[in-house]
Amino acid sequence: MPAHKILIVDDEPQIRLLLRATLTRAGYRVVEAGTAREALSAKAIDKPDLILLDLGLPDRDGLELAGMLRSDKGARVIVVSAREETEQKVAALDLGADDYVTKPFNTDELLARIRVALRQRLETEAEQQRVEVGRVSIDLLRREVRRSGAEVHLTPKEYAVFAELAKQPGRVLTHAHLLRAAWGPAQQDQTEYLRVVMRGLRQKLEEIPSEPRLLLNEPGIGYRLSSR
Template sequence: MASVAKILIVEDDAHIRRLLRAAVQRAGHGVVEATSAREGLSLLDIEKPDVVLLDLGLPDRDGLELIQPMRSRSNATLIVVSAREDTAEKVAALDLGADDYLTKPFDTEELLARIRTAMRHRTPDQETERVIETGDVRIDLAHRRVERDGQDVHLTPKEYGVLAELSRRPDRVVSHAQLLRAVWGAAQEDRVDYLRIAVRGLRQKLEPDPSRPRLIVNELAVGYRLSARG
């Protein structure tokens, strides 16, 4: 792959840790391992990883409590890898600042795909200058311009706001609350109906078949994901 990452695995289960290590080393990445929250925070400061794979069920501290400290101390991409399937847990992790959430048991190829996406789009300082191309859609964030098949697409301000937020994190789920706060403001973060109307409009304008969306993908009860593959 084009980018080689240093990956910090924070996981107390030895079997899962071995599985993660084998997968990421097979892809050519470097690995650092922690078995507790305290060790994970320490290695985050010392090793300065590009990606953190974080378990939530740690012996000394709930992993959810680590997300904000990690986010404040590092710009590493943070992917939660947890057996917790509850929608509220996923939403909480994303709202606290996690970049993605993968539920155990997981497919190692999907994990590696998530890491590749994280490394491909790890350019936070140049975020507003990026151009995202997916399928026949081109999104120019610097010039607030959207094209489909080379033709300009007119979007309402809210539609563009939602698309821009998703474009800044392609192939990563963005929660309903995150999108609503960013586009409508914190006072409207419970108005999922506003978001659904905007997404419906985007699909009508950008999807070949709005009834079978491939560009803006629904993560049931959690949020939306912009597919970078179109």
């Protein structure tokens, strides 16, 4: 299973450097942002598992940003701030932050709080991470796909597209949505990439690839995963 990805949001380069070194040594993958705008962009593109958020950002108050970063119940948020006032801590927690650490902080304590937050995230979402449609199942937590009980090996792009469809079975996802999820925003017009991946998925997952019943095409729009 890939290492957890953590987004550091802090306008002080020295703090980001310290946190990056600490987290990298602990085995985490790290993404950095120095402004609220960069943080929102990094969250959308890099999809971190946890966010370390400073409240004193130059372009937007961190309290407002805390609610936006946690609004979809995805990444966990730990506020790491020099603000010591109780009302600030309460406000951050009320807006969706999972924990609050005051600067200056002890790195061992911060790592322990990160482990707790990530463990809670996995426990909370575990029941929502397995999707079964017909003879095919996907465990989003373990990144495993099975057909009739046997594990199916997908390429990274095949897995990214299938996982995105599996998160919302029955819903049509546009070509642009799937391309963005698997390739990033730079490839949103390259629908041929998506067609190649879908052909591969059908070969591996459908009973009769030429007559798909699982991975359905919505002409001119996108694809959906059958909900039956």
